[in-house]
Amino acid sequence: MLSRKAIQGRLSALLSNSRPRTYLAAFGILSAAAFALAVGVEFIQRGSFTNVFNWASANPSSFYLNVILDFFILLLIYCLLGSLMISVSVASLLLLVASLVSYYKIKLIGEPFMPWDILLKKEGMNIIPLVAQTSAYMRLGAVVLVSLACLAARLILPKLSLPLSHRALIGLFACFMLFSLSYKPALTGNLQARMGIQDINWNQSQNYELNGVTLAFAMNVKNAIVPKPEGYSQTRMEEIAADLIAKPEVEALAAVTSYPSGEKPNVIFVMNESFWDPTLLPGVTFSEDPLPTVHALQKTATAGYMLSPQFGGGTSNVEFEVLTGNSMSNLPSGSMPYQQYISRPTPSLAGFFGTQGYKSMAIHSYEGWFWNRNTVYKQLGFQSFMSKEFFTSPEYKGGFIADDEVSRAIISQVQQSEQPMFIYAVTMQNHGPYETWRYSGKPIKVEGNLTDAARDELETYVQGARDADASLKMLIDHYSASEEPTMIVFYGDHLPMLGYDYDVYRQAGFVSSGNSAEWSLEETKKMHSTPLVVWSNFGQEKKNVPLISSSFLGSYVLNELKMEMPPIFAFDYQLYGKLPGLLKGLVVDADQQLSASPPDSLLQDLQHYQELQYDTLFGKQYVQQLTGLDLIAAYPLSDFNSEFTDVRIETVEMYEADSEQLVLKIKGKNFFDGVYAIVNGVQLAPSNISSDTLEIQVPLELTNKKSSLTFQVRQINTKNIPLSESNVLEIPLDELTGPSSEERY
Template identity: 25%
Template sequence: MLNFIKNQYIKLCLFLASFILLLIVNFNYFLPFNSTHSILYFSYSHYAPLLFFISISFISVVLSKIWSRYFFIKSAIIYLLYLLGSYIIECSRNVNVLKYNIFSFKANDFFQVNFLLFLFSIFLIAFIYHYVISIYCPIFENRLIKISEYKEYYSILFHSFMLIGFCLTDSKIYKILPETSYLRDLFTDGLIKNQFSYLMELDKFIILLIIILFPFVFCSIIGIDQLYRNRPKFGAALVCSSFFAITFNYTIQNSIRTDVTILGRNLFPGATAFQILVFFALFLLIYCLFNEFLLSTLLSVFLIIGISIASYFKFQYRQEPILPSDLSWLMHPGIMFDSLGPQSYFYVFLIVAVFLGLYLSCRIILLYGRVLENYYLRGIVIISIFSFFIGIYSVFKQRRDGKVDDSIPVIGILNNQHDISWFGNTTNAQIKSLSYVWFSHLTSEVMIKPKDYSKSSIQKIEEKYKKVAGDINLTRKENINEQTVIYVLSESFSDPSRIEDVKVSSNPIPKIQEIKKRTTSGLMKSDGYGGGTANMEFQTLTGLPMYNLSPSISILYTQVAPVMNYFPSISNSFNSNNRIVIHIASPSNYSRNIIYGNLDFAKFIHYGNKGKEGYNIGGNYSDESTYQLVLKNMNKDSQFFSVMTMQNHTPWNEPNPIDMNASYPGFSDNANKQLSAYIRMLYHTDNATQDFLEKLAKIDKKITVVFYGDHLPGLYPESAFKNNPEGQYQTDYFIWSNFETPKLDYPLVNSSDFSAMVFEQTNSKVSPYYALLTEVLKKASVDKKALEGEAREIAEDLKMVEYDLISGKGYLSKDFFEVPSAKN
């Protein structure tokens, strides 16, 4: 390479300059923004057309000296790879357009031919020169150029600029130009403000882009040659990393696709470019870390397939993308496989067997070799990639008021142009890319600091609600710690009759519906679809609503609870010896064992210590068996039970009662079987719950049960909620007591409202904290819209208290949470 540069210095400079000029002219020629672009371009100089002709002629002469059969084959391969990559990117840009047909190749501009016109003229001149001048003017030809020793290098350079030419004249590049941070200020509503300034800046932009792209493309062209010759090295790793990044971007976004439009867009500017860059760095890191091409390639392929499938299933069941908090499941693979069903073990075994089979059978004959032989160079590349990720992390971490520096390429546009964080993780992942959500997740604050937060403002809130508590307690005669309270989180419980077009052969929950008519009852707003159990439990225990937190927070127990200054659980009102949790699942799920230990629960009955009692319905511990554990641990004292059932969790495969069936239009036979099984499970919940309450009614002490569904099952398609979008996040609840209580009127509540409701229904005295929650329940909860005046002030008070507990200085005193008891 050094000899090539030294001996061909002048010719090399001419060749590079010629191609750069050709690319600039080519790029300007195909600009669609105005009809006089080419004339304007040539108005820069009277010599531009002449220089262009000389450039294309010189390139053609060089081409005539380097072409060969392999040269044309390689050119075709490069063009086909480019078309494939370009089309996958085009499909990615339209992934949220459900009517978009990926097989409409002509309509979707599969064949990118802009640069082919110039390329054809180069080949034509080269052909004429080769077969005319070199034959009839051999003396002129010999004096003109001698490059026979360096054909390979010139071939790589030609193909590099050819690929850059294809990229720069791609139809997509013109669509995104007005959205780039470099050129955005030159446009108004997509139209050029000043044509001359635009062209000058555009040429600078193109030259800068060529300089940035050239090293990468040059190495990639070498990599294509390495793949063709079955001798993969670093260049081949660049090619594969690029292709994997483009492919993974499409598959992961396609796994969470929906027909979504925000501010007139199906995808925000920079989303595709950002995610492809992140994935490219990730795959290149895999190649460099393992430093074995075949192994790294297989790992990358299986990673793409595995994560895309996992993302698809999570989105189908929970309408939520894969998030960083989901990685915690990798620490407990057995539990994860159990929840997916016994067949999951077979699939894992099959995947491992296929992976090992491919690796062992191909390593001798196909794509086997080290990516980088030089360990120093390998270390530099790995450090550079980590620096890239750290740089992105720092950019997100240093956001102020949700904004980053506008001058930062790609991220500046993607993050700053539109703030849609309040739409939540799913919509942001669909519109701004999953990678964007991941970096936001990893760098976002748990809760935004309220504007007026200070020690004095917290003290004012304390004094305010001490007075409110005093007023409330004047009319309340009972103490919560002299009663028994049971919170029953019923897994995936929700009345199917509220789902449009679901047909059921018979009503599965008549007894619970009857209970709801006689008790305080209504609908509860769930914060998740198909999942989010731990978040519902957190809110019912603490009274702290999730809607006040950062939209990037997904799991409260693992992201919020560890950083809290104080955990204000209703269980704190009871003697620690009489606090019991029953959840027949792994105790380490969502760090529950740690949470319950910190809350000083005396007993945690879980999958590992429940004993042999009970039986399963479907694939999980039955509700009746869970209720029996409650009754078994009941004593004469006042107690607090936090109970979470597992019966209606996936998999749904209950066969009885066999004559009870359900269906949904458009469902496959298998989907209808699952729906029918779920309905049958509700039937068993209905009977078990009625029987449970009848037994509690006979116990000689005051007992109150809060029964609620945590979320809907992930069975229903989005179309089921098209006429009632809020119905996707509404479950059933009731509050029952075995003694006379009023029937309160709260048709729609948040899970964080339950404790205030229990205090009110049982006529129990409240602490200042529960006085605040009572005010929120009555005047500022989720059933109230467009809060104003006193309601808005109450909501802000709760936000201030929540911030102090989670992210603030912990100014609140213990007295604020002290619930009146018989002793005090």
């Protein structure tokens, strides 16, 4: 049998006199290593080779692109280090550890490992100690096994070095390919798009699940880096701050101007999912008015249209603009700030109202993890977040929690609060797709030059819009009869997606083409304009708002409330007076004139806007410090959301017993749908839930040879991540009492 040195010697002899053989051997080893790495990285995510095979079979394009990316990573490291097997070892360690971190990051907080985790340095790496505390034997074993395989290959294979000049050229080519595949896809002819790859940037865990770790990570690179604006500096920020301080809007953080009752008003923003006025469709009629409340308020209250940066989706980007006063037009196309950029305390309406003696609360009738809201709302200064998980037995309509439930939650939270409230509520009922099964009856019938499929889809949408309008009426009716001063700001986040290629809009003649690139500026404006109503019960003057970008809406409301403004909102209000509509590719001036780009007279203002936004989101936050308006010093709050997540067990009572089980009632607080009881370490689903009582059935075998039972309540979301845990209560079996305790034995 040949020794290791003999094998290595023969291979060296075979390759030493033939450079083509050396190149072919290096190419073959790197290709095999790339394939093995793609499998290994996904094995860590998916837990078995069978699952990896099933994924690769179902998504061959994604798998091939993962292999290609791994190949060029290996090639680049090889060109840098010069030793083939050392390069394979280093690349394997980097990719497999990144995959391991991503796997446990998903398990622990529901989000994968992404490029901005590296850019966040310490903050992004906080997940690593958590990974170290978990059991990861199989996946760590995979990393160790690959490392040992690389070491064994290094002992057998020759070094396979290439001349430095060749390595430099090949390394540049590898850099180009990695740059183009991750940052500038157009350089390789948009290869991902041509292969049918979908970048699911609104749901990163699904993105990684469908596309694979390496490819999904690479597709996120282009949005991870926001270049510093030319001219951004402390000196420039001092100039902008001085200009803002000179304006009366930001002389100080003054209290809200007094209102007739002497109280600060509640300020309630309701961003209604896909809310739009379908009666604007030409040639389409409805058997009754789907929006009677909004149409009535347009005649009596401040009303108009909000220019949204989105169409058909991307709700969180609209939130981002409204809450922070920043603009998507200053960020890379495809950006999702909630996923990518809100990683530190960031000035927002929520934080500002908190400084004014308000309680700031977000309400959303869907999962709290969606769009990363659980994390983002902390950084924006909210005190609490009532997501779907904290609704108790809500009514559902059309497959989602009903809009009426959100209105009830708003009214209930305001009634419970001793402080005036700032509420940012986001509904979900009228989210697409608008399939016919969603409503059993559709009282509003649609007529027009539409296909049956288009008519059915529009009728489903109209039913949801009608319910949204009714939910607004519930709020208006309640606060019209209330002596508590209240302002309600109601608007849609974006227009609904009604069919592929804007099918319903095209058939109705609302737009001329299924290709948005062919729309006129007027059509683009229409497809991004949602109804806006600003109503109050304290005698607010009616105003007409022809159009206002969502990034300027916060400043508009602060001005209506006669409140002093933080820097970004003060700047917004100044810019709104000159340029009320601002999107990429569409600007609307104060005279409602449309153009594809801003006039030269406003270029400096927009440059300052971009610099101020960069300073707020990514820079040193000079303006916050220079104006003395440090709104972010107090948050995120250490007790964020404690009013919902502070779960307590107070007592446990026997309800009944038989020969197989004990039926117990756990009394306490903050019990919501999705909670489980942990009894002696065993998770049990409750048979009945109310806000203060859980009824559970405990199998008698859990009590065998036990003198006591331990109880804990835990709430878990749909990603199987704990939202809250109660205290642990231990009760001796002979002390369990209740209405039927005598039946226990």
